[in-house]
Amino acid sequence: MPEYEAVIGLETHIQLNTETKIFCACKADSWGDPPNTNICPVCSGLPGVLPVLNRAVVEKAVLLARAMNAEVQEISYFDRKNYFYPDLPKGYQITQNDQPIAVGGYMDLPMEGYVRHVGITKLHMEEDAGKTKHEHGRRLVDFNRCGVPLIEMVTGPDLRTADEVAAYLIRLRQLLRWLDISEADMEKGHLRADANVSIRVKGETGLNEKTEIKNVNSIESLRSAVEKEIQRQIREVEAGNVIEAWTLDWDEDTQSLSKMRSKETMADYRYFKEPDLLVVKLDEDWKSEILADYPELPLARRERFISDYELPEYDADILTSERSLSEYFEAANKAYAGDPKRLSNWLMNDVMRLLNEQGLEARDLKVTPDYLAEIIKLVDANTINTPTGKSLLEKVQQTGTSPREIVEAEGLAQVSDTGAIREIAERVVAENPDNVAKYKSGKDSLIGWFVGQVMREARGKADPNLAREVLEELLNH
Numbered sequence: 001m002p003e004y005e006a007v008i009g010l011e012t013h014i015q016l017n018t019e020t021k022i023f024c025a026c027k028a029d030s031w032g033d034p035p036n037t038n039i040c041p042v043c044s045g046l047p048g049v050l051p052v053l054n055r056a057v058v059e060k061a062v063l064l065a066r067a068m069n070a071e072v073q074e075i076s077y078f079d080r081k082n083y084f085y086p087d088l089p090k091g092y093q094i095t096q097n098d099q100p101i102a103v104g105g106y107m108d109l110p111m112e113g114y115v116r117h118v119g120i121t122k123l124h125m126e127e128d129a130g131k132t133k134h135e136h137g138r139r140l141v142d143f144n145r146c147g148v149p150l151i152e153m154v155t156g157p158d159l160r161t162a163d164e165v166a167a168y169l170i171r172l173r174q175l176l177r178w179l180d181i182s183e184a185d186m187e188k189g190h191l192r193a194d195a196n197v198s199i200r201v202k203g204e205t206g207l208n209e210k211t212e213i214k215n216v217n218s219i220e221s222l223r224s225a226v227e228k229e230i231q232r233q234i235r236e237v238e239a240g241n242v243i244e245a246w247t248l249d250w251d252e253d254t255q256s257l258s259k260m261r262s263k264e265t266m267a268d269y270r271y272f273k274e275p276d277l278l279v280v281k282l283d284e285d286w287k288s289e290i291l292a293d294y295p296e297l298p299l300a301r302r303e304r305f306i307s308d309y310e311l312p313e314y315d316a317d318i319l320t321s322e323r324s325l326s327e328y329f330e331a332a333n334k335a336y337a338g339d340p341k342r343l344s345n346w347l348m349n350d351v352m353r354l355l356n357e358q359g360l361e362a363r364d365l366k367v368t369p370d371y372l373a374e375i376i377k378l379v380d381a382n383t384i385n386t387p388t389g390k391s392l393l394e395k396v397q398q399t400g401t402s403p404r405e406i407v408e409a410e411g412l413a414q415v416s417d418t419g420a421i422r423e424i425a426e427r428v429v430a431e432n433p434d435n436v437a438k439y440k441s442g443k444d445s446l447i448g449w450f451v452g453q454v455m456r457e458a459r460g461k462a463d464p465n466l467a468r469e470v471l472e473e474l475l476n477h
């Protein structure tokens, strides 16, 4: 059997998080609203109305184009894509076909041991259609989603594995949130991805017939759908069959793909320029206004965290997974002025647990970066021990009070006075002759139990290393 490789391209639709829809003043996000309550004459396609382009849509498209290294075109315009479907009240979708807002571009995807270069063919703005559903034998239509702003972005046939597909979507989702372009929640349809999949014998360069996978609503499901389709195509080819250009529908319940329809020849959408809208002219002034204060992007920040702070790739990946977390790390690192890896451990273990438990973003924490640095410094200076430091983190988060004040008010400073610890240790040794005998007969592991007893007597405030030293001395003489 020859070795095969997959050739995969992705078509993504990104729902923008603008206040209003793309061509009218209706609220863009109608998640959870009753059907047809968030519509007006423009987005429900009544005759005689005129669309007006939402500036924020153009601005978010430019932000994304820049992140994808795409070339923003000074002049772009909208076209009508004509087709009939019950969820499309106008009988056409306003989209960009001839002159999209941006062309070209790429994303370099860090994978295990290599980087996959994914080309971006084009990026354009368009309006969403409504939704239809079947209920009690009737066909119902909801126009709330009509006119919701989308960016459609198409990659080249550059992805080779299901893991790369997942990695691309994870990076894209991260970017969209980083730049505040979209909620990018696949479950809610804010980010939709259709995958074109074909296979070829490794080493060949031509493109074979492809199938298109649709209606997948999570990154994990798309990963398994693509993997299953690659395996199916290999089985077909090995059995001497040809791959036909099917559209495949993903069924989440059965985790399987089924044939929706054979792909007919390209539908004739009779595109023509949208006569009710002006061309979009992005002059240098507007462009530089949009791109002013453009943030460092996650992949660049990840590289910098690795080179400047000598963090492992794993840490850098997690710390740059969200913009506010990465900013928190840098602010805390500046305040701490110690080992960045030590700070990273605190962040990844204790701070992130707080974030997950309370459903917060790093910027919302009452434990400010300065406070976190203060807590770690108190531990480093042996003023408090590590367990006290961890509970102090929780107390600061509850009260918003500075760590130092809490340590003073609650008398949390640990006992590092050898005399006081020795007194407790002597008492523990005197009260437990059985365990002393066991320890002396060779059960060394009991030292941990003795340390625990001393810590308990000192109500957690003893320096555990000092306690161990004193105990070893008492027990071994």
Ligand code: ZN
Residues within 6 Å of the ligand: 021, 024, 025, 026, 038, 039, 040, 041, 042, 043, 044, 147
């Ligand atoms: Zn409207």
Ligand code: MN
Residues within 6 Å of the ligand: 013, 126, 152
């Ligand atoms: Mn589209």
